[in-house]
Amino acid sequence: MGEQITVLVVEDEEHIRRVLEYNLKLDGFAVYLAEDGPAGLGIAREKQPDVILLDWLMPEMDGLEVLAELKRDNTTSHIPVFMLTAKGMIRDVSQALEMGIDDYITKPFDPMQLGKTIREKLEKCVKAKSL
Numbered sequence: 610m611g612e613q614i615t616v617l618v619v620e621d622e623e624h625i626r627r628v629l630e631y632n633l634k635l636d637g638f639a640v641y642l643a644e645d646g647p648a649g650l651g652i653a654r655e656k657q658p659d660v661i662l663l664d665w666l667m668p669e670m671d672g673l674e675v676l677a678e679l680k681r682d683n684t685t686s687h688i689p690v691f692m693l694t695a696k697g698m699i700r701d702v703s704q705a706l707e708m709g710i711d712d713y714i715t716k717p718f719d720p721m722q723l724g725k726t727i728r729e730k731l732e733k734c735v736k737a738k739s740l
Contacts, residue, residue: 617641617658619649621667636724646670665694689734
C-alpha cells in the first residue's frame with residue numbers, strides 16, 4: 610500500500626469527526642466525512658474508500674444497519690469496515706463480527722495512535738482476505 614490510504618469516517622458527533630479527520634490527515638490518510646449512515650453509504654459507493662470507520666450509535670441508521678447495507682451492496686461489500694464504538698461488551702463485539710465487521714476500535718481511543726491502529730488492522734484484513 611504505497612499510495613495514500615483513503616478513510617471514510619461515519620460519525621454523528623461533529624467534534625469526534627473533526628478529531629478523527631485532523632489526526633488521520635496528520636498521519637497521511639485522505640479522509641472523507643459523513644455525519645450519518647445514509648450520507649456514509651452514498652460516499653462509500655461514490656468514493657470507494659480503502660477503509661470505513663463506522664460509529665455504532667447514530668440516529669436514523671445505526672452502525673449495524675449501515676454495515677448490513679454496505680455488505681449487501683456489491684459496490685461496497687469488499688471495503689473493510691472498522692466499528693468505532695463505546696460498546697465494548699463481548700456480546701456487542703461478537704454481534705458486529707457476525708454481521709461482517711472487519712474489526713473494531715473502542716472509544717475512547719488514543720487519537721495519536723489511531724493511524725497506526727488503522728494501518729495494522731487494515732494489513733491484518735488484507736492478509737486474511739488473501740488466504
